[in-house]
Every structure is written in C-alpha cells, then in structure tokens.
Amino acid sequence: MRLDKFLSDATAYSRKELKSIIRRGQVTVNGDVVKAPEQQVSEDAEVAVKGSIVRYRKFVYLMMNKPAGFISATEDGNAPVVTELLPEEYKHFNVFPAGRLDKDTQGLLILTNDGTFGHQITSPRRQVWKRYFATLDKAAESSDCAAFEQPMDLGDFIAAPGKLHICDDPQQIYVEIAEGKFHQVKRMCEKVGKKVVTLKRCAIGGVALDENLESGKCRELTPEELELIAQGTLVPLAVNKNM
Ligand code: URA
Numbered sequence: 001m002r003l004d005k006f007l008s009d010a011t012a013y014s015r016k017e018l019k020s021i022i023r024r025g026q027v028t029v030n031g032d033v034v035k036a037p038e039q040q041v042s043e044d045a046e047v048a049v050k051g052s053i054v055r056y057r058k059f060v061y062l063m064m065n066k067p068a069g070f071i072s073a074t075e076d077g078n079a080p081v082v083t084e085l086l087p088e089e090y091k092h093f094n095v096f097p098a099g100r101l102d103k104d105t106q107g108l109l110i111l112t113n114d115g116t117f118g119h120q121i122t123s124p125r126r127q128v129w130k131r132y133f134a135t136l137d138k139a140a141e142s143s144d145c146a147a148f149e150q151p152m153d154l155g156d157f158i159a160a161p162g163k164l165h166i167c168d169d170p171q172q173i174y175v176e177i178a179e180g181k182f183h184q185v186k187r188m189c190e191k192v193g194k195k196v197v198t199l200k201r202c203a204i205g206g207v208a209l210d211e212n213l214e215s216g217k218c219r220e221l222t223p224e225e226l227e228l229i230a231q232g233t234l235v236p237l238a239v240n241k242n243m
Contacts, residue, residue, distance in 0.1 A: 003029065004037035006047060009058050012092040013049075026050050059114040060093045061226055062086075064218035065209060066109040066201075072100040082109060085216050098122055099130075099180050099204075107132075107201035108209040110229070111218065120230055121204060124160070124179045128232035131203040132175045132185050137195040139170035144192040148175070154187050162188070165237055174202070174237060205229040 004018045013021065021027060022037045028048045029041050041047060043056045066072070070082045074096050082097055095111040098118035112118055121128045148164035162177040175185050186196045202209055206228030213219060221229070 001041065001043070002037065003027065003034060003039045003041050003047070006041050006043075006045070006056055007049065007054060010047075010054050010056050011049065012089065021049060059112065059117070060090060060095060061114065061117065061221040062090065062095060062111040062218045063207070063210060063213065063221050063225075064109045064111055065213040065215050066101055066106055067215040068104045068106050071103050072097040072109060079103065082111070086111070086218065090218075101201060102183065102186075102199070105199045105201065106215065107199075108204055108207075109201070110204065110221070117226070117230070122180060126230075126232060127178045128205050128229065129176055129178045129234045130180065130201060131234050131237075132177075133200045133202050134173050134175060134185060134189065135197045136171045136173060136189060137197055138193075140164065140166045140173050140192075140194060141170075142166070144194070147192050148188065152188055152191055154181075154184075154191060157181060159184060159188060176234060178232070203234055205232045206235055208235070 003022060004015055007013060007018045007027070008015050019037045023035055025033050025035055026049060027034055029039065030046050047054050047056070064082060064085065066082055069080065070085065071079045073081045074083045075081055083095065086095070093113045095113045096118065098110045098112055099122045101107065101109055110121065120126050145164045145166065148162050150161055152159040159177070159181070160179055162175060165174040167173060175188065177184060177188075185199060189196050207221070207225045210219065
C-alpha cells in the first residue's frame with residue numbers, strides 16, 4: 001500500500017499533514033528516509049515518523065466501561081456520546097459501538113471500526129451471549145426463571161429463551177441473552193412484573209468487563225479476547241461471580 005495510506009490508517013495525522021511530513025524527510029521505511037508519499041510499503045514494514053515507530057493497523061477493538069449518562073452512538077444532537085470518552089490516540093479510527101447500551105446502562109461496551117466484527121457480535125444468528133447484572137424494585141421469584149427460559153412475547157417481538165439467575169439478595173439478578181433488542185432486559189423483567197432500577201453489562205461471550213477498568217475508560221481487547229467474544233459462550237456464573 002502507499003506510504004501515506006499506511007500512515008493515515010495508523011496515525012492521527014491527516015493525509016495532507018502526512019504528505020508534508022514525508023516530503024520534509026521525517027519518515028523512514030526500514031531505516032531509509034523516504035520522501036515519496038506514493039512509495040509502496042508492506043503492512044509489516046518498519047515505518048517511523050519523526051523517529052517513533054508506527055505499527056500498522058486498520059482496525060482497533062476497544063473494551064469500554066460505559067458510564068451511565070452517555071448514549072451509545074458516535075454523535076447526538078444533545079446528549080453526550082460514548083465516543084467523546086475515547087483517548088485522543090483512538091479518535092481517528094472512527095470506531096462505533098458494537099451493540100448499544102441504554103443511556104442509563106453501564107458496563108461492557110465494545111467499540112471498533114471493524115464492521116464485520118461488529119455485526120458478528122450483534123447478530124442474533126451468531127449467538128453471542130451477553131450477561132447483565134440488574135437491581136430490581138422487588139424480589140425476583142423462581143417462577144421468573146422459568147419464564148425467562150421460554151420464548152417471551154414482548155409485543156413487537158418474541159424474545160428467544162434466555163437465563164435468569166437470582167442472587168442471595170433476590171432484588172439482584174443476572175440475565176443472560178443472545179439478542180439485543182431495544183430495552184430487552186428491562187422489558188423482559190417488566191413482563192414478569194419487576195422494574196429494573198440499575199443495569200450493567202458484565203460480559204460478552206467469554207470476556208468479562210475488566211474490573212480494573214474505571215468507569216469511562218477503555219482499553220484494547222487482546223486477540224485472545226476477540227476470539228472468546230466471537231465464540232459467544234459465557235463463562236458460567238458459578239466460575240466467576242464478577243462476570
Ligand atoms: N437491555 C436493556 O434493557 N437495556 C440495555 O441497555 C441493554 C439490554
């Protein structure tokens with residue numbers, strides 16, 4: 001690919017800025033100064049700008065601990081959006097949230113600029129399970145667990161069977177579903193007569209929200225985590241109560 005394309009994918013510089021940086025002799029490829037933006041380079045070339053090595057990548061995959069109060073979108077006329085929380089180094093990648101959380105929902109949100117991966121984890125056909133922790137206005141009952149394990153008619157769609165775990169405090173529950181329709185967890189709880197007071201997504205597939213990630217912060221997902229997410233299977237609750 002062209003040197004200026006390599007650098008515009010991998011850095012925050014604009015194409016115009018890059019052309020002048022390259023022409024000024026501030027870019028090396030495998031140790032040699034290259035002054036031609038159109039020079040072909042391979043993805044694994046050692047390219048440095050002003051002495052700093054730049055790793056090529058087109059796609060980024062981020063885990064965010066979404067705070068309440070932010071919309072899962074890249075722009076909105078009025079409310080703050082999750083992409084405003086991104087560190088500067090990720091802003092030029094034009095990531096978007098892969099699957100939405102409501103404005104008042106917190107927890108694990110994946111942001112990427114890889115549309116294929118985004119589709120893979122949100123499409124119900126791919127069966128990527130998500131786990132949510134919710135607090136309720138009243139105690140959940142064992143009959144609710146049975147209701148969650150059946151298809152549930154929510155009016156405009158039938159939710160596929162999910163799972164409900166009731167915690168020691170019965171106003172605290174975990175819900176597991178492989179879909180992500182609008183307000184789905186809140187509506188499923190309402191269907192059994194309970195109102196969700198707080199909601200947090202704890203896991204997507206085999207990856208739990210990193211407990212060291214403060215609210216509003218994000219970090220890159222590792223290749224192993226991407227694989228565990230794509231596989232779609234949750235780690236059983238009994239194994240990790242934080243998930
Ligand atoms: N279900 C909901 O009701 N809200 C969310 O934010 C996510 C799942």
